[in-house]
Amino acid sequence: MxxxxxxxxxxxxxxxxxxxxxxxxxxxxxxxxxxxxxxxxxxxxxxxxxxxxxxxxxxxxxxxxxxxxxxxxxxxxxxxxxxxxxxxxxxxxxxxxxxxxxxxxxxxxxxxxxxxxxxxxxxxxxxxxxxxxxxxxxxxxxxxxxxxxxxxxxxxxxxxxxxxxxxxxTSGEPNRYCFRDGAHVSDIDALEFAQALLKPYEPHHLKDLPKAVRDNYIRTLKNEGFSIKQIVRLTGIGHCTIQKVKLDQ
CATH class of the missing domain: 3.30.70.1290 (Transposase IS200-like)
Structure with missing residues (x-):
């Protein structure tokens, strides 16, 4: 190889x-x-x-x-x-x-x-x-x-x-940096990285946001390498809803 x-x-x-x-x-x-x-x-x-x-x-x-x-x-x-x-x-x-x-x-x-x-x-x-x-x-x-x-x-x-x-x-602030082996975000880093990307919201807040705002944050996570399954676990939003959100071109 x-x-x-x-x-x-x-x-x-x-x-x-x-x-x-x-x-x-x-x-x-x-x-x-x-x-x-x-x-x-x-x-x-x-x-x-x-x-x-x-x-x-x-x-x-x-x-x-x-x-x-x-x-x-x-x-x-x-x-x-x-x-x-x-x-x-x-x-x-x-x-x-x-x-x-x-x-x-x-x-x-x-x-x-x-x-x-x-x-x-x-x-x-x-x-x-x-x-x-x-x-x-x-x-x-x-x-x-x-x-x-x-x-x-x-x-x-x-x-x-x-x-x-x-x-x-020791500030406790979520760290936007994580080790990236390719595009994928590892599960161990996913929560903190998501918290940094979505601030001031927590991932589970996304399902209560207006659709356009929610979809924009989902798009951000997908563009940063989060898998659909990871976003489902983090946000509680359904698989089909997340799948329909298109990536930035």
């Missing part, structure tokens, strides 16, 4: 996601996570890639990387190869640890950059395993002054300081 070329960011920033093969766990304990963090630090230093944010989940990792010198693919290949060798040797398992090559989304402006950082740190809360500020395995604490592997200057420069970063990250 022919691989599609990666979309390039003229600014050099990328949101990178690497998943475990078949959704399997890629960490068994804290030592595994520490090993990967050290790998990320050493390999990114070797390939001149700067780490802006990171979060380690049970079966995937999120990274925001600054790839000014276009070494991202070599860097990620080196990280995943080294970690797979370590993990297989430790556990006695065989075969690939990671699923295919990594996915990446180019970051194109400052607003997207800030909301990507927030999105990455919010992953534990979405998975209901911890809040952004208390989760151990992310770069959130680095932005609050603890030493780590990130270059925090860019984000803190945009926001002002650590306290403003904390306020921005």
């Amino acid at each position: 022919t691989r599609t070329a990666r979309e390039i960011s003229v600014y050099g920033y990328y949101h990178v996601v690497q998943k475990g093969c078949g959704g399997q766990l890629i960490f068994e304990d804290a030592d595994d996570r520490i090993y990967l963090i050290r790998l990320l630090a050493s390999k990114c230093r070797k390939y001149d890639v700067n780490i802006i944010a990171w979060c380690l989940m049970d079966n995937h990792i999120h990274l925001l990387l600054d790839d000014e010198h276009v070494h991202l693919s070599d860097c990620m290949h080196s990280v995943t190869t080294a970690y797979a060798m370590y993990f297989n040797a430790k556990t006695g398992r065989k075969g690939p640890v990671f699923q295919d090559r990594f996915k990446s989304v180019p970051i194109l402006n400052d607003d997207q950059l800030l909301n990507c950082v927030r999105y990455i740190h919010d992953n534990p809360a979405k998975a209901r395993i911890g809040t952004a500020s208390l989760y151990r395995w992310s770069s959130f604490s680095e932005y609050m002054g603890y030493p780590g592997i990130c270059m925090t200057e860019c984000v803190l420069g945009l926001l002002g300081d650590s306290q403003r970063f904390f306020a921005f990250s």
